[in-house]
Amino acid sequence: MLDFHKNHQLLLVTILTIFVVLSLFIAVFPAFQLQENNAPLPAEQPMTSEELRGMHLFISEGCVACHTQQVRGIEMDKIWGQRPSMPSDYYYSKKRMDFWRQSPSLLGSERTGPDLTNVGQRQPGDQWHLLHLYNPRSVVEGSIMPSYPWLFDHVDNVREGQIVLEVPKSFKAGPGKVVATQEVLDLVAYLKSLKQTSIPVLETTFIPAVGKDQRKGETDELLPDGAMVYANNCAACHQGNGEGVAGAFPPLAGSSIVNDEDPQVMIQIILQGYDARPDYGQMPPFADLLTDEEIAVLVNHERSSWGNNAPKVSTDLVRQIREMVNKTQK
Amino acid sequence: MFKILVWLAGTMVMTGTVIAQGKVEIDTSTWSTQPGVIGTVLLSVLVLVVLAYLMVVRLNKLMNVSEKVKWTNEREDLKSDLINLEREEVDELLERRKKAGLYRLRGNEIGGELNFKDEKGLIRKITKSPHNPLVDDKKSGKLKVETDDRLIRLIIAYVVAAAFWLIFGTLIGQYLGMKFVWPEMDQQPWLSFGRLRPVHTNTVFWGWASLGMLGLGYFVVSRTSNRSIFSYKLGWWTFYLINACVVLGNIALMNGLNNGGGEYREYIWPVMLLFAIGLILALINIYKTISLRNTVEIYISNWFILAALTWTTVLAIIGYLPFYQEGLGETVIQGYYMHQGVGMWFMTFTLGLVYYYLPASLNKPIYSYSLGVLAFWTQMLFYTLIGTHHFVFSPLPWWLQTVAIVFSAGMFIPVLAGTTNFMMTMKGSRKAIEDSYVLPFMLVGVIFYFVGSTQGSFQAFRFTNYIWHFTDFNVAHSHMTMYGIICFFLWGGMYSLLPKLTRKEPNQLAVGMHFWFAFIGLVIYMFSLMIGGTEKGMSWVDGQPFIDSVRLMAPYWLWRAVGGSLMFISHLVFGYNLYQMVNGYRIGRKRNTKIVKVKKDEYARFS
Numbered sequence: 057m058l059d060f061h062k063n064h065q066l067l068l069v070t071i072l073t074i075f076v077v078l079s080l081f082i083a084v085f086p087a088f089q090l091q092e093n094n095a096p097l098p099a100e101q102p103m104t105s106e107e108l109r110g111m112h113l114f115i116s117e118g119c120v121a122c123h124t125q126q127v128r129g130i131e132m133d134k135i136w137g138q139r140p141s142m143p144s145d146y147y148y149s150k151k152r153m154d155f156w157r158q159s160p161s162l163l164g165s166e167r168t169g170p171d172l173t174n175v176g177q178r179q180p181g182d183q184w185h186l187l188h189l190y191n192p193r194s195v196v197e198g199s200i201m202p203s204y205p206w207l208f209d210h211v212d213n214v215r216e217g218q219i220v221l222e223v224p225k226s227f228k229a230g231p232g233k234v235v236a237t238q239e240v241l242d243l244v245a246y247l248k249s250l251k252q253t254s255i256p257v258l259e260t261t262f263i264p265a266v267g268k269d270q271r272k273g274e275t276d277e278l279l280p281d282g283a284m285v286y287a288n289n290c291a292a293c294h295q296g297n298g299e300g301v302a303g304a305f306p307p308l309a310g311s312s313i314v315n316d317e318d319p320q321v322m323i324q325i326i327l328q329g330y331d332a333r334p335d336y337g338q339m340p341p342f343a344d345l346l347t348d349e350e351i352a353v354l355v356n357h358e359r360s361s362w363g364n365n366a367p368k369v370s371t372d373l374v375r376q377i378r379e380m381v382n383k384t385q386k
Numbered sequence: 387m388f389k390i391l392v393w394l395a396g397t398m399v400m401t402g403t404v405i406a407q408g409k410v411e412i413d414t415s416t417w418s419t420q421p422g423v424i425g426t427v428l429l430s431v432l433v434l435v436v437l438a439y440l441m442v443v444r445l446n447k448l449m450n451v452s453e454k455v456k457w458t459n460e461r462e463d464l465k466s467d468l469i470n471l472e473r474e475e476v477d478e479l480l481e482r483r484k485k486a487g488l489y490r491l492r493g494n495e496i497g498g499e500l501n502f503k504d505e506k507g508l509i510r511k512i513t514k515s516p517h518n519p520l521v522d523d524k525k526s527g528k529l530k531v532e533t534d535d536r537l538i539r540l541i542i543a544y545v546v547a548a549a550f551w552l553i554f555g556t557l558i559g560q561y562l563g564m565k566f567v568w569p570e571m572d573q574q575p576w577l578s579f580g581r582l583r584p585v586h587t588n589t590v591f592w593g594w595a596s597l598g599m600l601g602l603g604y605f606v607v608s609r610t611s612n613r614s615i616f617s618y619k620l621g622w623w624t625f626y627l628i629n630a631c632v633v634l635g636n637i638a639l640m641n642g643l644n645n646g647g648g649e650y651r652e653y654i655w656p657v658m659l660l661f662a663i664g665l666i667l668a669l670i671n672i673y674k675t676i677s678l679r680n681t682v683e684i685y686i687s688n689w690f691i692l693a694a695l696t697w698t699t700v701l702a703i704i705g706y707l708p709f710y711q712e713g714l715g716e717t718v719i720q721g722y723y724m725h726q727g728v729g730m731w732f733m734t735f736t737l738g739l740v741y742y743y744l745p746a747s748l749n750k751p752i753y754s755y756s757l758g759v760l761a762f763w764t765q766m767l768f769y770t771l772i773g774t775h776h777f778v779f780s781p782l783p784w785w786l787q788t789v790a791i792v793f794s795a796g797m798f799i800p801v802l803a804g805t806t807n808f809m810m811t812m813k814g815s816r817k818a819i820e821d822s823y824v825l826p827f828m829l830v831g832v833i834f835y836f837v838g839s840t841q842g843s844f845q846a847f848r849f850t851n852y853i854w855h856f857t858d859f860n861v862a863h864s865h866m867t868m869y870g871i872i873c874f875f876l877w878g879g880m881y882s883l884l885p886k887l888t889r890k891e892p893n894q895l896a897v898g899m900h901f902w903f904a905f906i907g908l909v910i911y912m913f914s915l916m917i918g919g920t921e922k923g924m925s926w927v928d929g930q931p932f933i934d935s936v937r938l939m940a941p942y943w944l945w946r947a948v949g950g951s952l953m954f955i956s957h958l959v960f961g962y963n964l965y966q967m968v969n970g971y972r973i974g975r976k977r978n979t980k981i982v983k984v985k986k987d988e989y990a991r992f993s
Contacts (some may be wrong), residue, residue, distance in 0.1 A: 067684065090783075116643065117581065120647040121583045145781070150713045156654050165649060169936075196933060199933070206575045
């Protein structure tokens with residue numbers, strides 16, 4: 057009866073049927089279910105048309121080749137988000153792009169560059185994103201990301217409303233002033249919109265893997281490492297050597313605020329952010345991103361590196377300043 | 387079938403603990419004792435052993451020590467003989483030697499004075515060069531396969547177009563590899579990494595491998611069905627459609643127009659539709675040929691080829707239909723499409739080719755038809771279900787991930803069945819492999835079939851995913867499989883088939899260069915990325931700043947570029963060899979075919 061080796065018709069029908077059935081089971085039905093049973097999180101914001109255009113540029117430039125947008129439920133991904141990604145996170149971004157193109161693949165398969173799930177939280181400033189896109193090495197030494205100078209115009213006369221980019225001379229790709237095009241502004245709007253929507257209840261218990269910190273925590277108390285906190289949160293703008301980027305990000309080395317005997321202003325700036333100096337990009341607030349311990353070791357690291365020499369601060373002091381800041385904000 | 391189902395049920399029960407858990411405990415301090423890691427290390431060692439073995443065999447011929455010892459001994463013996471001789475005896479010996487030294491052959495000792503005429507064209511090649519172990523002549527193929535001229539033209543067109551796409555596609559790959567070392571090589575939008583990467587992958591997938599497979603496949607189907615291809619016209623239409631798909635798709639990609647970024651699914655649907663139509667035409671063509679075969683049984687190769695065409699048609703349709711692809715539905719389809727593209731198209735079709743070209747090159751039957759059938763059905767059952775192993779720990783449903791991991795482990799069955807079958811076919815043929823310029827390609831293909839596929843199963847485990855996922859390890863894996871398996875098998879098939887069709891052999895030194903550059907290049911490529919990928923994964927586990935993991939990859943990316951350059955050079959040599967094999971043969975479709983009456987003696991020449 058099962059003479060597949062002689063009956064070509066039977067062979068064709070069998071392999072076709074089994075494959076279609078398996079495919080329906082493993083791909084089509086689960087996909088359909090995920091498409092239908094999916095709603096945005098309560099706090100999730102719909103995308104603006106600018107952000108949507110930016111996402112389309114993100115896709116057409118092939119950024120997904122190197123950047124993932126999925127935080128996995130394991131220890132090593134803690135740095136990329138507060139919790140693992142879930143289907144709702146992609147509710148607004150994964151709609152069919154147009155008649156010619158389907159809904160975009162955003163999860164990605166490789167991290168040659170960092171995960172972008174929460175990049176809007178980590179890097180909220182326009183100036184940083186623009187400089188980084190114009191030439192990544194102008195802000196991150198050692199980056200191998202391509203430059204995107206064609207998303208900028210080089211002009212002699214700046215028209216009103218155009219955004220001028222202060223590019224260090226050695227990184228300039230053309231004559232005159234560098235101004236941002238609408239395209240790159242869209243892209244930056246999209247990148248800035250990438251913030252993980254929080255679900256407070258789940259945050260602490262969601263990561264199932266047992267990591268190094270937890271194992272060590274059982275035996276001895278482990279304080280965060282100031283240099284590491286700096287590298288992960290501050291070095292992108294202020295650079296590893298603390299010298300900043302001229303015209304974009306102020307130096308910390310030799311800074312009067314950092315070296316001040318009284319650390320209050322410095323800690324306040326870290327907590328609340330800073331946008332008082334028009335000659336530099338805006339600094340985002342870190343109150344929600346860093347704990348008091350982390351801020352304390354970070355401040356101590358900055359106050360004792362690159363020739364800086366100022367007295368150390370305690371976690372208690374950071375806590376007091378945070379309470380004060382919270383009160384004044386209310 | 388029943389046995390397979392029982393086995394499947396058993397696997398599900400044994401892994402029941404995995405399914406029941408919604409969470410997994412991962413302790414990286416035991417990473418070196420994890421089965422996935424140990425297995426991968428063993429597999430890597432296997433590749434090195436095979437590489438070393440082949441090199442030693444070659445070097446051994448080059449520096450045959452015992453030969454030298456023997457020669458020295460003889461010289462010493464002669465010396466002592468001479469010393470013991472009397473004066474008269476020495477004079478006589480010298481006189482005889484002088485005479486012998488003055489003697490010259492006249493050149494007609496065997497044939498006489500008459501002019502030599504090779505009226506039947508029996509002499510193909512006259513070798514005058516002395517015996518040289520490095521470029522020792524390998525055996526020529528049997529240059530006698532009666533084939534329809536129309537089929538020869540069709541096959542040559544497919545293979546030449548495939549080779550063009552290989553060289554173009556890997557030139558792009560080479561350029562991309564260099565961008566990791568020098569990120570500011572250019573500042574052109576259409577040359578930027580994000581746009582070129584899919585050009586590289588899609589060109590070598592849909593251009594090189596697909597056309598190469600189909601070209602070799604038409605011969606297999608026609609030969610094993612003992613009849614000519616059902617329709618040459620359909621064959622040509624498939625050819626035009628696939629090439630058009632790659633040309634248009636690449637132009638679109640370089641202009642920033644892609645289908646939304648899904649890997650190997652970057653061509654927008656109107657472009658991929660051309661490929662799908664070409665595929666359906668090929669399916670009709672090959673199915674018709676098989677159904678009209680002049681043999682009772684369907685040869686095992688044709689099972690695989692027919693299945694590959696059927697499954698990939700379904701795959702292309704499911705991959706692009708829009709009804710279930712919004713939100714994460716798209717990601718489910720992406721996992722399915724990406725992996726089945728490799729498994730159901732390239733792997734299945736190529737295995738079909740191996741079941742023909744390997745035994746044909748060895749001039750003996752395949753070891754076991756039944757093992758081939760077992761591999762066939764298990765390939766279909768297991769491979770179809772494992773795509774989601776690219777999304778372990780992702781927001782896709784946990785059960786979907788678990789099914790993918792379980793069946794990835796199940797892939798051991800078709801892989802072992804196939805590998806055993808091929809190795810047993812080659813057993814006892816060491817001499818044949820050494821004397822052939824085709825079989826080393828097949829041998830390397832078989833080794834990578836085992837190593838690459840097994841490594842894929844190991845990589846699917848949750849622990850190994852933790853360390854290796856998102857790192858360059860995956861790039862190493864995809865090159866071990868798509869390059870180590872598919873490319874080496876295709877080259878083996880091409881070097882085996884084309885000389886039989888065109889009666890022209892490639893330069894064997896060049897074939898050797900192709901083989902060694904490709905093989906050594908691939909080994910450098912895969913090891914640099916596997917080691918670098920592991921270090922990168924461990925750096926992330928340790929919570930080091932991300933940019934440190936970029937910096938630590940720098941030397942490995944440089945080595946990747948070195949290995950990639952060797953691979954690319956080997957493709958240029960391959961292009962030259964191909965030119966040697968098809969030079970003088972008019973490529974393309976013959977328009978006005980005149981029927982010429984063949985004279986009796988000419989007929990004898992070509993039959």
